[in-house]
Amino acid sequence: MTEPLTIIGNYISPYVRKVLVCLDVKGIPYRIDPIAPFVGDDAFSRLSPLRRIPVLIDGDLVLNDSTVICEYLQDRFPTPSLYPADPVQRAQARWLEEYADSYLGDVVIWRMFFQKGVRRFLFNEGTDEDVVRKARDEELPVALDYLEARLPEEGWIFGELSIADISVASFFRNAAFVKYQVDPQRWPRVAAFVGRALALPAFARLAAFEDRTLRTPLPEQRAVLSEMGAPLTATTCGNAAPRYGVMRLG
Template sequence: MTEPLTIIGNYLSPYVRKVLVCLELKGIPYRIDPIAPFVGDDAFGRLSPLRRIPVLLDGDLVLNDSTVICEYVQDRFLEVPLYPADPVQRAKARWLEEYCDSQLGDVIVWRMFFQKGVRRFLFNEGTDEDVVRGAREEELPVALDYLEAQLPAQGWIFGEVSIADISIAAFFRNAAFVRYQVDAARWPRVAGLLERAWALPAFHTLARYEDGSLRTPLPEQRAALAAMGAPLTETTYGTAAPRYGVRRPG
C-alpha cells in the first residue's frame, strides 16, 4: 500500500469508530477527515449519496457503509483477522454487528446521543426528554438483556477479538457520552466485555480524540484535533452549513 487509506467521518460516530478500531488493530495507516455528515459539502454528497459516514477512499475506490468497509479491510488485509474463520461463528459475528448497527444505532445514537448532543449543540433544538427516557429505561434494557445472553463470562465472544466485540463496544461508547453506565450487577457479561474492549490500545488511542471532540464545538474540532496530533487529511469535505440529511449515519 503506497498511500494511507482515507476515512471520512467524525470520531464521535460509533460507525466510524468501528472502522477505525479495525484499522488500528490491524496496524493499517490511515488519514481521517473528521466531519459530521450534517456539514458535508456537495462533493461529500457525491461520495456519499445517502450522506452517511463513514466513507473510505482507497485510491479510486469509494466505499460507503461501515459494514462494507470493515469487510473490505478484512478481505484486503488478512493479517490480524477480525472475523471468525468458522462459517457458523462468522455468521453469528456478522449478525451481532448488524444488531448493533441497527438496534443500538436507533436506541443509543438517535434516541440518546443525538437527542442529548447533536440536536442541542449543532441544530440548537430542544431535547425530547420522553424519547431519551424511553430509550434509557425501556429500550436499552431490552437490548442489554439480549446481549447478556449472547456473551461469555470471560474473554471475547469467539475466542479472539472480533467485529462483534468491536461493534458492541463502539456503540456503548456513545451511551457513555450521555452518562449511561451499564449496570454490572444486572448485566455483568456486557459490562465485562466493555471493560476489556475499551482497555485495548485501539480504543484507548481513539478515546483521546473522542474526548477532545466532545469538549470542542464542531466548527473548531478540526483545529483542536490537529493540535492533538490526529492523522488528519490535508483538506476537508466539512464546509457546508449544518443541515439534516438521510437519518441514519452509518
C-alpha cells in the same frame, strides 16, 4: 500499499470508531477528515449519496457503510483476521454486528446521543425527554438482556477479538457520552465486556481524540485535533452549514 487510506467521518461516531479500530488492529495507516455528516459539502454528497459516515477512499475506490468497509479491509488485509474462520461463527459475528449497528444505533445514537447532544448543540433544538427516557429505561434494557445471554464472562465472543466485539463495544462508548453506564449488578457480563473492550489499545488510542471532539465546538474541531497530532487529511469536506440528510445508521 503506497498511500494511507482516507476515512471521512467524525471521531465520536460509533460507525467511524468501528472502522478506525479495525484499521488500528490490522496496522493499516490512514488519514481522516473528521467531519460530522451534518456539515458535509457538495463534495461529501458526491462521495456519500446518503450523507452518512464513514466513507473510505482507497485510490479510485470509494466505499460507504461501516460494514462494507470492514469487510473490504478484511478481504484486502486478511491478517490479523477480525472474522471467525468457522462459517457458523462468522455468520453469528456478522449478525451481532448488524444487531449493534441497527438496534443499538437506533436506541443509543438516535434516541439518546442525538437527542442529548447533536440536536441541542448543533441544531439548537430542544431534547425530547420522553424519547430519551423510553430509550434508556425500556428499549436499551431489551438489548442488554439479549447481549447478557450471549457475551462471555471473560475474553471475546468467539475466542479471538472479532468484528462482533468491536461493533458492540463501539456503541457503549457513545452511551457513556450521555452518562449512561451499564448496571453491573443487573448485566454483569455486558458491563465487564464493555470495560475489557474499551480498555484495548485500539479503543484507548481514540479516546483522547473523542473526548476533545466532544468538548469542542464543531467549527473548531479540526484545528484542535491537528494540534493533538490526529492523522488529518490535507483538505476537508466539512465546510457546509449544518443540515439534516438521509443519514440514519452507518
